[in-house]
Structures are given as structure tokens and as C-alpha cells.
Amino acid sequence: xxxxxxxxxxxxxxxxxxxxxxxxxxxxxxxxxxxxxxxxxxxxxxxxxxxxxxxxxxxxxxxxxxxxxxxxxxxxxxxxxxxxxxxxxxxxxxxxxxxxxxxxxxxxxxxxxxxxxxxxxxxxxxxxxxxxxxxxxxxxxxxxxxxxxxxxxxxxxxxxxxxxxxxxxxxxxxxxxxxxxxxxxxxxxxxxxxxxxxxxxxxxxxxxxxxxxxxxxxxxxxxxxxxxxxxxxxxxxxxxxxxxxxxxxxxxxxxxxxxxxxxxxxxxxxxxxxxxxxxxxxxxxxxxxxxxxxxxxxxxxxxxxxxxxxxxxxxxxxxxxxxxx
Numbered sequence: 099x100x101x102x103x104x105x106x107x108x109x110x111x112x113x114x115x116x117x118x119x120x121x122x123x124x125x126x127x128x129x130x131x132x133x134x135x136x137x138x139x140x141x142x143x144x145x146x147x148x149x150x151x152x153x154x155x156x157x158x159x160x161x162x163x164x165x166x167x168x169x170x171x172x173x174x175x176x177x178x179x180x181x182x183x184x185x186x187x188x189x190x191x192x193x194x195x196x197x198x199x200x201x202x203x204x205x206x207x208x209x210x211x212x213x214x215x216x217x218x219x220x221x222x223x224x225x226x227x228x229x230x231x232x233x234x235x236x237x238x239x240x241x242x243x244x245x246x247x248x249x250x251x252x253x254x255x256x257x258x259x260x261x262x263x264x265x266x267x268x269x270x271x272x273x274x275x276x277x278x279x280x281x282x283x284x285x286x287x288x289x290x291x292x293x294x295x296x297x298x299x300x301x302x303x304x305x306x307x308x309x310x311x312x313x314x315x316x317x318x319x320x321x322x323x324x325x326x327x328x329x330x331x332x333x334x335x336x337x338x339x340x341x342x343x344x345x346x347x348x349x350x351x352x353x354x355x356x357x358x359x360x361x362x363x364x365x366x367x368x369x370x371x372x373x374x375x376x377x378x379x380x381x382x383x384x385x386x387x388x389x390x391x392x393x394x395x396x397x398x399x400x401x402x403x404x405x406x407x408x409x410x411x412x413x414x415x416x417x418x419x420x421x422x423x
Contacts, residue, residue, distance in 0.1 A: 102299070105292030110315040112285030113150045117319045120278025121146035126271035129264060147323055147339055148174075148346040149278075150316040152354060153286040158304070159355035163294055164362050167355040168222070169308025170316060171347045172371050176309075177317040178340045178347075179378040180407025182324050186336055187400030190328040202341045203383050205237065210379060213348045214372050217363045227356025234349035289315070305364050306418040309371060310411060337395070344379075366417065374410050378403065 124142045151174050155167035186192065212233075216226045266274075289312065297307040320343050324336040355361050381403065385395045395403075 102292040102295035105288045106296070106311065106315070109285045109287075109289030109292060110318065112281055113154075113289060113316065114318045114322070116278045116281030116285055117147065117149050118278075118322075119274045120149055120282065121319075122266070123271045123274030123276070123278055126264075126266035127268065127275055130266075130268045130271060147319040148343045148350065149282055150286070150319060151343075151347055151351045153282045154289060154312060154316055155351045155355045156358060157283065157286045158290050158308070159358040159361060161290060161294075162359070163290065163304045164355065164359060165303050165305035165364065166290065166293060166297075166308040166312065168352060168361050168363055168367070169305035169371075170312045171351040171355070172367065172375055173309035173313025174317050174347050174351075175344045175375050176371070176378060176407065176410060177313050178320055178344055179382050180403050180410065181314070182317060182321045183337065183340055183382065183395060184400045184403030184407060185321070186324045186328045187395040188397055188404065189325065190331070191397055191400075192328065192336055192395040202241075202338075202345070206341060206345050207379060207383070209233070209237075209345055209348050210372075210376060213352065214368070214376075217368060217372070220363045220365060220368075222352060222356040222361040222363065224357055224360060227353045227358075227361075230349045230353030231357065234346070234353060237345060237349065300419075302418040303364065305367060306414060309414055370413065370417065374406070378406060381406075 121142065124146060128142055151170055155170050158164070158166040158170070183192075213230070216222055216229075293307045293312050294304060296311070297304050320339055323339045328336045352361070381399075382395075385399050
């Protein structure tokens, strides 16, 4: 058991560091080439923080552990809202001003409903995987076009401009980009091996480990980004990181995994994990969209999100270890 634990901890550390270098290098490279900060933020930064989930799930699917792949994607979405936004709002209440983000909420819900319908037959086929990747491409194009129309006056654009490296030389940016591309798959391999070993030792499914331990670890980049943004009072950036990551987790992470190998979905996941993901997303919608006023995630709302996440973690382990006579 010691070696798998070391593999997971070491994999997490390298994964977070590699993702950070990848995002920094890619963002600086794009900025040096003249790409606007809002476009960089809506694509490279938002999706780059999900690169750990993408690589881990891809490797898990390739190595024949599809449960870990889908569990990582769904579990990360739950952790992003329940744990990350809950903890962030507890430290610093968040307000939503950006019209870009308000346009993304309905899209996120549509994407989740579509993924649930695809999983109704308990498998994501290769065809469905390609459909999700096509949807991701359409989403990126839409986000870029809408972001360009909003221009630099959108609050989110100003926050991205302040965060993206502006003084990193091109050679250094490309170097960090390549380092991230090398470190991510290597660290993900260590992590997947350790996670599968622990699942076998505890006599639980790969999906359980993906929904809990692996989902938490691969969500660390989003946690770091959200907390940093909140402490700098960049509210829209903190929420935008989570919204963008959740859309990418379904379309990109599940899409990549399914195109590599058809991904089996446990029946329990449709009855337990998907509903929790929907619940947290609906709560986020009503908290942040601001139907009756300015969008706001208060400390009380943060406590509620954290409480739901904590109860969900307990539920997962209870159902996983329950002995049926």
C-alpha cells in the first residue's frame, strides 16, 4: 500500500506543477504572438487547468480503466463547485459581473444534460466521444467570438489581462510549454497506477477512486487558481475558471477517453453522482446568476456547497464499502 500512496502523492505534485507550467508557457506564448488576454483566458487558461483531468482520464482509458476516467471527470465537476467554489466563497464572497460568464451557465447545463442522455445506456461510445469533441470545438469558437465582441470592457477581460504573464520571453514561454507537455503524461501514469492499486487493495471500483481521491487531486490547479483570484478580488476569474473547467471536463475529458476506448458507466453513477453534479450546478446558477439582483456567492452559500460536497464524499464511500448480504 505504501508504494501506491507514494505514487499518488508524487503524481499529484508533478501534475499540479506541470499544469501550472503548461498554462503559464502557453499563455505567455499566445500573448507574445498578439492574442488578446480575454481569448487566452477563455481558452488556454480555462481549459489548461483541466489538463490534469484530461491526461489522467486518457491514460486510464488507454490502460483499460474506464471507470477511473469517467469517475475523474464527474468527480472533478462536483469538486470544482462543492469544494473549490465553496471554500473560495468562505474566504472571500464572490460577485459576478461578467456577461461572458452569465452566457456560459445555460451552456454548461445543456452539456451536462447531453452527457447524461448519452450515458443512459451505460456506455460512452466512440461516436459519442467524437460528438463531444466536436461540441468542444464549437464551444471554443463561440467563446472566442463572443469574447471578442465583448472586448476589453468586460470585467473578465481586465482580470485575465492582469493574470497572464506579459514579460516572459518567447524562448522561456516555449520551454515551459514543452516542459508541461512532458511532465503531465508522466505524472499521470504514476497517478493512475497508484490509484488502480489502491482500488484493488480496498476492494472498490476504479470509479470510486476516480470520484474521490483522483478527482480531488486533479482539481488542485482549479483550487489554486480560484483561491488566488479571490484573494486578488478577481471574482469573475475565480468563477470563470470553474465554469470553463466543468464544460471541458465533460466535452474534452470524457470525449478523449471515449474516443480512445468505449467508456462503461456504472448504473450507480447515474443514480447518485450525476444527480449531485446537477444539484450543485443548479445551486451555482441561482447563486451566481443573480436573477433577483447582482450575482453573489456568499459565505453562507459557500458553507452550503462545502456541506453538500462533504456529505457526498461520505455517501460515495458508504455505498462503495457497503456489504450486501
